[in-house]
Amino acid sequence: MATDLKGWVEQARAARGLSLQRLSETLGYTSKTSLERIMKERVRERSLETFYRLAQERLNLTEEERRTLARAVEVRLFGLEASIANQVLDNFLHNPEAESAPSPVILDTSTGAEGSLSSRYSGWQEVKLTLLGCGELPIWDELRRLLVSGRAQVEHFMASGGTPLNSVRYYAVLQELIFLQGYSAFSLRAKLPDDGSIYRSNMLIAVGRAEDGSPAAETVRFHDGKGFAIPLADAAAYELYVGIDRSLFQPLMEPVFSAQWGRDVLESMPLRADWERRRALFILKPDLPFLQIPSEILLTLWREGVEAGMDFPDVRGLIHEREANLLGKREPTVLILRRDAMEAFARTGRMVDHWPGIRAFTLQERRLILRRELQQMRENPACSIYFLRGDDMRPDRSFTVYDQFGFVLTPIADEADRGVLRSVLVTDPSVVRMMGDYVCQHLIREHCLSLPESLRVMEHIAEMCGEKD
Numbered sequence: 154m155a156t157d158l159k160g161w162v163e164q165a166r167a168a169r170g171l172s173l174q175r176l177s178e179t180l181g182y183t184s185k186t187s188l189e190r191i192m193k194e195r196v197r198e199r200s201l202e203t204f205y206r207l208a209q210e211r212l213n214l215t216e217e218e219r220r221t222l223a224r225a226v227e228v229r230l231f232g233l234e235a236s237i238a239n240q241v242l243d244n245f246l247h248n249p250e251a252e253s254a255p256s257p258v259i260l261d262t263s264t265g266a267e268g269s270l271s272s273r274y275s276g277w278q279e280v281k282l283t284l285l286g287c288g289e290l291p292i293w294d295e296l297r298r299l300l301v302s303g304r305a306q307v308e309h310f311m312a313s314g315g316t317p318l319n320s321v322r323y324y325a326v327l328q329e330l331i332f333l334q335g336y337s338a339f340s341l342r343a344k345l346p347d348d349g350s351i352y353r354s355n356m357l358i359a360v361g362r363a364e365d366g367s368p369a370a371e372t373v374r375f376h377d378g379k380g381f382a383i384p385l386a387d388a389a390a391y392e393l394y395v396g397i398d399r400s401l402f403q404p405l406m407e408p409v410f411s412a413q414w415g416r417d418v419l420e421s422m423p424l425r426a427d428w429e430r431r432r433a434l435f436i437l438k439p440d441l442p443f444l445q446i447p448s449e450i451l452l453t454l455w456r457e458g459v460e461a462g463m464d465f466p467d468v469r470g471l472i473h474e475r476e477a478n479l480l481g482k483r484e485p486t487v488l489i490l491r492r493d494a495m496e497a498f499a500r501t502g503r504m505v506d507h508w509p510g511i512r513a514f515t516l517q518e519r520r521l522i523l524r525r526e527l528q529q530m531r532e533n534p535a536c537s538i539y540f541l542r543g544d545d546m547r548p549d550r551s552f553t554v555y556d557q558f559g560f561v562l563t564p565i566a567d568e569a570d571r572g573v574l575r576s577v578l579v580t581d582p583s584v585v586r587m588m589g590d591y592v593c594q595h596l597i598r599e600h601c602l603s604l605p606e607s608l609r610v611m612e613h614i615a616e617m618c619g620e621k622d
Contacts, residue, residue, distance in 0.1 A: 158225045159192040180207045201226060223599050231594050238321050238587050239595040245325040246547055254291040259373060259380040270295035280305040280361035286354050290375055293329050300333040309338040310402055317583035331406055331577050332564045339402035360388045406577040418443055422471045433484040433556035435592040439494030439505045439548055447525050448476045450518050454511060487592060488538045489601060491546055492610055499617040506565045516618060523615040530608050539601040540610045554588045
């Protein structure tokens with residue numbers, strides 16, 4: 154199915170055996186002139202959105218037709234690069250088990266032995282891996298095994314070509330590593346005087362100690378689906394030889410706090426309060442973020458923790474400040490939720506990232522929480538709360554975009570993983586802007602219920618707790 158609007162209309166018309174005039178009438182236009190203008194790119198954004206709505210309502214579209222129509226309209230409105238970025242981000246945020254090619258086999262050029270990347274270094278001690286390029290190599294599962302085991306530190310240097318789309322692609326490629334302790338990624342601060350090809354060279358430098366404790370160093374060059382391991386006499390000299398200059402790079406993302414609900418959330422509150430102040434917020438999370446819980450309930454939980462002897466910081470003032478900012482600021486707050494996760498919250502009083510040390514919210518507290526959400530949806534024009542049409546968002550991931558500052562990616566993990574996972578902050582301005590555009594231009598339109606539909610869902614969830622108008 155074509156993804157340009159002219160081609161889409163022609164194919165939709167032919168599939169239904171309709172003339173252009175008859176298709177126009179089916180869509181509710183009085184003549185075919187309006188449709189011809191849409192096909193020739195001679196319409197305003199409002200007219201294009203009207204056509205998009207009418208096509209979905211009146212043509213009984215197949216899933217393929219609906220998908221390609223959305224893509225064609227998006228390309229027309231925002232451009233091809235933005236549409237491609239939205240598809241990349243969809244995959245990043247919605248596909249927990251994306252298929253990948255087999256990891257390259259590593260060939261020891263000294264012995265002829267072959268093995269996987271993780272098995273090659275699992276016996277080493279104090280392993281440090283420096284990656285140059287490698288952005289398109291399927292080595293992430295192997296690196297993840299080494300990082301989770303605590304056997305390796307990984308520094309990853311990349312030259313993206315300088316476009317926001319390429320930067321977004323990097324985050325998507327590295328999605329299984331960016332939350333792990335021991336992994337750090339770097340992008341170029343500015344354009345290199347040369348072409349920067351060394352940072353796209355698909356090479357790895359390994360330094361550590363062999364199983365017998367002796368120093369070990371080698372380089373692995375990836376070519377034609379295989380890695381060729383070559384021993385090094387002096388890894389530091391080799392870095393200089395290939396031209397790695399760390400001063401040219403900046404962190405691709407920074408760890409900011411671990412994925413826990415209790416103490417870590419409280420300790421991070423000054424940072425969050427500063428980032429939220431007078432800023433537009435775009436939040437994607439299965440259920441309510443900490444920010445949405447009324448201050449009196451948070452203060453009760455804080456007081457209970459202190460009385461139980463837990464070493465919590467005094468955050469009373471910050472709790473009130475964040476609530477006042479949320480309820481009083483003019484900048485928009487957009488929150489996108491999953492229905493199944495919110496229904497689970499209504500039943501149990503626990504969030505998907507609820508810290509084991511914090512009790513569940515009582516039924517009365519849940520009523521107050523949901524009452525406030527309904528009030529926001531009905532009365533606060535700066536707050537928009539949407540529900541996803543389906544439950545296809547990754548249940549293990551959420552993000553918050555702080556407009557013109559950064560976005561925070563947060564893993565939502567099982568309790569067993571909490572010592573490994575951390576939230577990361579990305580401040581690349583072009584990527585932050587792309588994330589905000591993704592929410593406003595694509596995620597809301599393509600994956601969310603309308604605001605009236607979302608309000609009805611929230612009313613149903615509140616009724617589960619006995620909260621009625």
